[in-house]
Structures are given as C-alpha cells and as structure tokens.
Amino acid sequence: MPEPQREPTFYTRVYEVVRRVPRGSVVTYGQVALICGSPAAARAVGYALNALDGSDDTIPWWRVVNAQGRISLKGRGAAADLQRALLEREGVAFDGDGRIDLRERRWWPET
DNA sequence: AGCCTGACTCAAA
DNA sequence: CTTTGAGCCAGGC
Structure with a gap:
C-alpha cells in the first residue's frame, strides 16, 4: 500500500502549535515557523492563520503577534x-x- | 509549469 | 527612527 498519508502539511503543523499556546501568553510568527521546521517561513504562518477565517474556533490565532510584539x-x-x-x-x-x-509574555513549547 | 501575493523577519544603509 | 531587499511557504490564476 502506498503512503496513506504524508507528513502533516505546513498548515496543520502551524495549527497544532498555535493550539498549544496557553491563555495569557503569545508567540511570534517567526517562532511558530521555527517550531514547524522552517525558521524563515513566518509569512506562511500568517497565511495559514488567515486561511482559518474563523472556521476553526479551537485555534487561538489572536495569540500570534509579530517579532516586535505588535499586532x-x-x-x-x-x-x-x-x-x-x-x-x-x-x-x-x-x-x-x-x-x-x-x-514576559513569550511562550515556548517544551522541546 | 510559472508568476504574484501575503496576518513575517532580519540585516543593512 | 525609516526604508529596502531577500528568503521562506502555500494558494490562486
């Protein structure tokens, strides 16, 4: 049987990471990109979150800000x-x- | 397949 | 402080 399912797509990885951000903490786009395996793919992270468009309320997209700590x-x-x-x-x-x-607010996953 | 865009980031001037 | 250019990934035409 051929591969039933490849590795999770970049989008999926982004969602999984953002979903783990605890209440009251934030992460940067670049950080999420790094955790997903592509240190410089911050733009794609923003694109992924944009694709949510409110259809996935299980993902705290608002806890993702840019590297300057701004929205x-x-x-x-x-x-x-x-x-x-x-x-x-x-x-x-x-x-x-x-x-x-x-x-003080930056969150980082446990390895 | 190629080209353009975008919730980004960093370094350089 | 601001502006510019390059790199990254996915999606739409």
Whole structure:
C-alpha cells in the first residue's frame, strides 16, 4: 500500500502549535515557523492563520503577534481591534505604542 | 509549469 | 527612527 498519508502539511503543523499556546501568553510568527521546521517561513504562518477565517474556533490565532510584539493586522482594521481586545481580556498588557512585552509574555513549547 | 501575493523577519544603509 | 531587499511557504490564476 502506498503512503496513506504524508507528513502533516505546513498548515496543520502551524495549527497544532498555535493550539498549544496557553491563555495569557503569545508567540511570534517567526517562532511558530521555527517550531514547524522552517525558521524563515513566518509569512506562511500568517497565511495559514488567515486561511482559518474563523472556521476553526479551537485555534487561538489572536495569540500570534509579530517579532516586535505588535499586532500585524494593522491593515485589516476590525480584526486588529478584536485581537487586541481578546489578548487584553486574557491579561496581556499593551504599552503606549501598542506593543506587548515579549520578554514576559513569550511562550515556548517544551522541546 | 510559472508568476504574484501575503496576518513575517532580519540585516543593512 | 525609516526604508529596502531577500528568503521562506502555500494558494490562486
């Protein structure tokens, strides 16, 4: 029998990683890419999350921010406000420039 | 198959 | 501080 199913796709890996991010913590796109095996595939991570489009509420997409600790949905308006609201509700604080203190909020999987 | 785009990131100027 | 270019992956035409 030929291979019934190949390794999980990049999307799948992204979802699995994001799903493990605990409440009140955040990760960066680059981090997720690294965990998925492609250190420089941060763009694909964003693309994967974009593909969710709210159809998968089991994935805390709002806990993913860019490397500067800021929300990358700046150009999408409503979604950006939603993300910030959701994070603040989990206890994640933003400074005057809309940045999160990654030194304290960054989550990292256990090897 | 090729080319373009995008919720990204980093280094260099 | 800002701007530019290159690298990465998947999807649509």
